[in-house]
Amino acid sequence: MSQQVNLAIVGCGSMTYNAHAPWINSTSEIRVAALCDTDRAAAEKLRRDRFKDDAQIAIFEDWRDLLKRRPAGIAGVLFATPHTQHYEQCMAALDQGWHVLVEKPMVTNSAHARQIIHKAQEKVLQVQVAFQAPFSAEHVHIREFIARGGLGELQAAGGFVFQDWRRPGHGTWRQDPAAAGGGFIYDSGAHLLNAWNYLIGRPAASVHAMISNKGLAVEVNGAVNIRYQGGVLASAVLCGNSVGWQEGIWLAGERGRIHTGIHGGRIEVWDQHGRQLPDPQITATHYTPPQNFAHSLLGLAAPRAPARLGLLHCLLMEALYKSAANGCEVAVEQE
Numbered sequence: 001m002s003q004q005v006n007l008a009i010v011g012c013g014s015m016t017y018n019a020h021a022p023w024i025n026s027t028s029e030i031r032v033a034a035l036c037d038t039d040r041a042a043a044e045k046l047r048r049d050r051f052k053d054d055a056q057i058a059i060f061e062d063w064r065d066l067l068k069r070r071p072a073g074i075a076g077v078l079f080a081t082p083h084t085q086h087y088e089q090c091m092a093a094l095d096q097g098w099h100v101l102v103e104k105p106m107v108t109n110s111a112h113a114r115q116i117i118h119k120a121q122e123k124v125l126q127v128q129v130a131f132q133a134p135f136s137a138e139h140v141h142i143r144e145f146i147a148r149g150g151l152g153e154l155q156a157a158g159g160f161v162f163q164d165w166r167r168p169g170h171g172t173w174r175q176d177p178a179a180a181g182g183g184f185i186y187d188s189g190a191h192l193l194n195a196w197n198y199l200i201g202r203p204a205a206s207v208h209a210m211i212s213n214k215g216l217a218v219e220v221n222g223a224v225n226i227r228y229q230g231g232v233l234a235s236a237v238l239c240g241n242s243v244g245w246q247e248g249i250w251l252a253g254e255r256g257r258i259h260t261g262i263h264g265g266r267i268e269v270w271d272q273h274g275r276q277l278p279d280p281q282i283t284a285t286h287y288t289p290p291q292n293f294a295h296s297l298l299g300l301a302a303p304r305a306p307a308r309l310g311l312l313h314c315l316l317m318e319a320l321y322k323s324a325a326n327g328c329e330v331a332v333e334q335e
């Protein structure tokens with residue numbers, strides 16, 4: 001394989017325009033070969049504003065047509081489309097022999113997640129989920145610090161995500177259960193819950209959740225308690241009907257405490273005496289999702305956010321919704 005990966009992007013909306021395109025433009029190992037959006041104007045605007053109106057970038061309105069034609073020997077595809085489309089799109093791309101980077105949540109159903117994992121193994125292809133946390137140097141650092149006992153035995157985690165999600169999402173696919181597969185917790189809360197799955201490094205055993213729709217067809221607020229294997233307890237407050245954006249994660253062990261952001265960012269550490277230490281020196285590589293995807297296809301790096309994280313998230317969400325409906329603690333199905 002050459003030292004550049006040709007990628008296609010399906011879904012040229014906000015996340016691609018504001019995040020993936022700038023990330024890709026800062027990665028010399030990626031060449032965008034095709035853009036696809038059912039709204040052709042969105043693909044054209046993206047090509048014009050973010051990719052210098054490069055006429056070599058083919059534009060498609062139908063992702064199946066893109067997969068069938070495979071222009072420019074494309075190796076992989078980024079799907080940044082509404083959630084419940086991800087399953088069919090990922091499976092079709094894998095069937096065509098394409099590696100996949102899919103936006104979070106990978107899918108909204110654990111049976112679908114298992115099928116994607118199985119298909120990727122069968123075809124020897126990569127599927128990564130674009131949750132930012134595992135790509136960040138900070139979360140890699142914290143995960144390793146916890147794994148080598150830096151906090152002593154891990155006891156508990158706390159976290160919150162407060163976001164102005166309800167108003168801007170009004171009337172969009174995000175608040176339509178058929179398109180989104182869930183509400184604020186499946187969409188933005190996903191970052192916090194995935195970060196815990198990644199950092200705590202052991203499966204969730206059970207969950208006890210309360211959710212509130214506040215008149216929407218999907219949940220907008222949630223209070224979620226999780227019991228991880230090994231007795232680590234976690235509690236999250238997720239509010240999609242607030243203002244602006246604020247979030248954070250705390251991890252408490254018997255010999256220390258850490259605070260950071262759900263995507264990474266500053267790490268604050270307290271030692272076994274409760275004293276705050278200087279911020280740690282981070283040596284792990286920081287990646288953006290498309291950069292790590294390209295590097296892993298080129299054999300330059302290990303994949304940071306494999307499809308397994310997408311499955312863990314689905315299993316947790318299924319138990320969470322069951323718990324909220326039944327009002328009791330519900331066991332999380334294991335991998």
Ligand SMILES: NC(=O)c1ccc[n+]([C@@H]2O[C@H](COP(=O)([O-])OP(=O)(O)OC[C@H]3O[C@@H](n4cnc5c(N)ncnc54)[C@H](O)[C@@H]3O)[C@@H](O)[C@H]2O)c1
Binds near residue numbers: 103105187
């Ligand atoms: N990682 C993050 O921090 C983050 C942040 C925002 C969104 N996202 C994720 O990115 C994905 C897209 O979200 P968004 O905010 O960009 O939404 P958006 O509504 O702004 O964009 C979605 C785009 O997909 C296009 N589209 C819909 N169906 C399509 C199809 N069948 N084929 C081709 N194009 C199609 C739409 O026309 C639109 O342009 C979602 O999975 C979302 O959860 C992730």
